[in-house]
Amino acid sequence: MLLASIAAAQPLVRASKTPRLTDEQRIVHVLNRLGFGARPGDVQRVKSMGLENYINQQLAPEKINDAVADNKVKDLNTLTMSTAELYEKYPQPGQIRRQLQNRGVLPKDSAEAQDNQKNPRETPEYRQAIQDYYKENGLELPQRIMAELHASRILRAVYSERQLQEVMVDFWTNHFNVFAGKGADRWLLPGYDRDTIRPHAMGKFSALLEATAQSPAMLFYLDNFQSVSPNASRGRAQVMVNAPVQQPRRGINENYARELMELHTLGVDGGYTQKDVQEVARCFTGWTIFQPRGGAAAMAARGEDARMRRPAGTFFFNARAHDDGEKIVLGHKIPAGGGFNDGLKVLDILAKHESTAKFIATKLVRHFVSDDPPPALVKRVAAVFTKSDGDIRETLKAIFFSNEFNSPEAYRAKIKRPFELAISAIRAVGADTNGGPGTHQWIARMGEPLYGYQTPNGYSDTAESWVNTGGLLERMNFGLALAGNRIQGTQVDLSKLAGANTDKNKMIDESLKTILAGEVSAATRATLLKQVEAADPITKVVGLILGTPEFQRQ
DSSP: OHHHHHHHHSOOOOOOOOSSOOHHHHHHHHHHHSSSOOOTTHHHHHHHHOHHHHHHHHTOGGGSOOHHHHHHHTTOGGGGSOHHHHHHHSOOHHHHHHHHHHTTSSOOOOTTTTSTTTOGGGSHHHHHHHHHHHHHTTOOOTHHHHHHHHHHHHHHHHHOSOHHHHHHHHHHHHHTOOOTTSTTHHHHHHHIIIIIIGGGTTSBHHHHHHHHHTOHHHHHHTTGGGOOOTTSOHHHHHHHHOOTTSOOOSSOOOHHHHHIIIIISSOTTSSOOHHHHHHHHHHTTTEEEESTTOOSOOTGGGTOOGGGOOOTTEEEEOGGGOOOSOEEETTEEEOTTOTTHHHHHHHHHHHTOHHHHHHHHHHHHHHHTOSSOOHHHHHHHHHHHHHTTSBHHHHHHHHHTSTTTTSTTTTTOSBOOHHHHHHHHHHHTTOEEOOOHHHHHHHHHTTOOTTOOOSTTOSOOSGGGTOSHHHHHHHHHHHHHHHTTOSTTEEOOTHHHHTTOOSHHHHHHHHHHHHHTTOOOHHHHHHHHHHTTSSSHHHHHHHHHHTSHHHHBO
């Protein structure tokens, strides 16, 4: 009842603005936008080094020592394993089932076996046989792969000194969205995070675009690994793909081509046509994955040329499946016989297109400045993007040092998405976390499970998608759970937050100063004051602060 009344009485709207931001407000603003919020002591630390110096430091993350975050994730073994190693160590239960059926250990599937009353998979003996096989062969269930990837994202966001790097990893992971629940992508996503997104998050957009185009995770998610020229010989194309369990679908698949232009580069109004989609799809035929589902067959066993051997789950260009005819993309002629270079030419055309500059500039300004991106700023940022050949650092610098970014109108004007809220809350109260399922389950409960968005457009970056009564109550419940040490794997010592104050006004003021830099409405403070009469008042007060409209904004 209390939470409902707070949500109803204090909607998430912008606070009244002052003529200009104070020095401390600018620091808080930068810590919230270039990172996941301030930890205790961060505001003073940035003040000591100078705000401009801090921003420039964040723009060069490779120069920042990140030993603490690196140490936090060092025991997450799946992060350093290749896709082939993940397939081997964490096999699909269905593959194990088929192996045991072939050996006669388990009964074959049949029409009768599919009957709910007689399905052998539902018996204890059946499940035990699978478990025994995993144990005897030193195997583990594949659920661990995503659990460790989730943990790594949470741990790095909480503990990394390279805060802008982590914000950009989150931004690009969402921009180039891949859904973990689709087939083999569970095994392909660790490599996507490690080898595709992270190394390119602050580099050239063209390099990031090419990396995503060749990513097995993206190729599988948008079905391009199955895209084959109708003129390709089925047998000749298939021997290269080497996926004996499922033959590639006949013909060209347009999914990746469409999303590449609509969501990754030009934007829905970027000037392309359905004919361009078809031509781009032709250019990317043959961009595929070797053993996309981790099949057991190996090139060496089939006597293929040693030069063609490669690990399962890796990208390769299958020339035999490629449409090698002439194409025309956005008015550019791509001559026949180009092979693999057809796709590279498309990526170059798109990366340099003026619509791409505008689309990326708009998304970045929306993310860092306002849900309604100021047109003048978008135009300037797009110009920098074009002039710098898509240099992401230079593009970001144009945003961070703009008048619009540093204006009172931008201050606390963005609503935190659930991932941002959870990370900022953990940082604000100085909590320790292992990044485990307990934390991720709360992020999912608030509406943003990592790698959990099914469609390619990714999670929304505007307030209207997150501000509703149900969502606000979940956020408040999260704050209370965090303050009350009721999130498994995450602990906070609130005595360090509010000191040893017994005076209720001082306790509230100290907590507000640490978490919100002292900025809170009179109505919110009055609500908090009523809670200090409750048992364990500091837990209640801190939990409610984390659930206030003021903390929801960044």
